Amino acid sequence: MPKKNNIGIVALDHIGIVVNDVNLSKSIYENVFGFTYKNTVVLEDQGNKIAVLESNSLKLELIQPLDNYSNTYNFLMTRGGGIHHIAFQVRNIELMIHNLLKNGMQVINENVIEGIDGSLVTFIHPHFIDKVLIELCQKNIDRRLI
Numbered sequence: 001m002p003k004k005n006n007i008g009i010v011a012l013d014h015i016g017i018v019v020n021d022v023n024l025s026k027s028i029y030e031n032v033f034g035f036t037y038k039n040t041v042v043l044e045d046q047g048n049k050i051a052v053l054e055s056n057s058l059k060l061e062l063i064q065p066l067d068n069y070s071n072t073y074n075f076l077m078t079r080g081g082g083i084h085h086i087a088f089q090v091r092n093i094e095l096m097i098h099n100l101l102k103n104g105m106q107v108i109n110e111n112v113i114e115g116i117d118g119s120l121v122t123f124i125h126p127h128f129i130d131k132v133l134i135e136l137c138q139k140n141i142d143r144r145l146i
Helices: 022-031 073-079 093-102
Strands: 009-018 036-043 048-055 058-065 082-090 120-124 134-138
Touching: 009 073, 009 134, 022 036, 022 048, 022 058, 058 073, 093 120, 093 134
Parallel strands: 009 058, 082 134
Antiparallel strands: 009 082, 036 048, 048 058, 120 134
């Protein structure tokens, strides 16, 4: 009998892909695969430029490091780009973090940070889940309650 999902995974939110050139990759995803470009965000504090594309219910974040201090620069240099992370929407990110820590897992940032769309996010260290970097995000947050 499958376990009941009581930890609150809601859906796949997006796939983050590290790229050399956001504009070139964006063009390929639009023209070849039919994705629709939504917006581009520059995260100066992380050193990343992120283009968001959608196709039906699938969302991609194309991530270009802006300098060699970026949190994705080493990924690009060692792997040549590719899938960086998979993001899941959760109902309650604080409860999820508590559950992860209780089960011996490590999150990269125990204090949630704001995502590019205003959601709350954290990342699970890839060492704990088959070397896959997992992002957890909680949507529709009323900032007045935090």
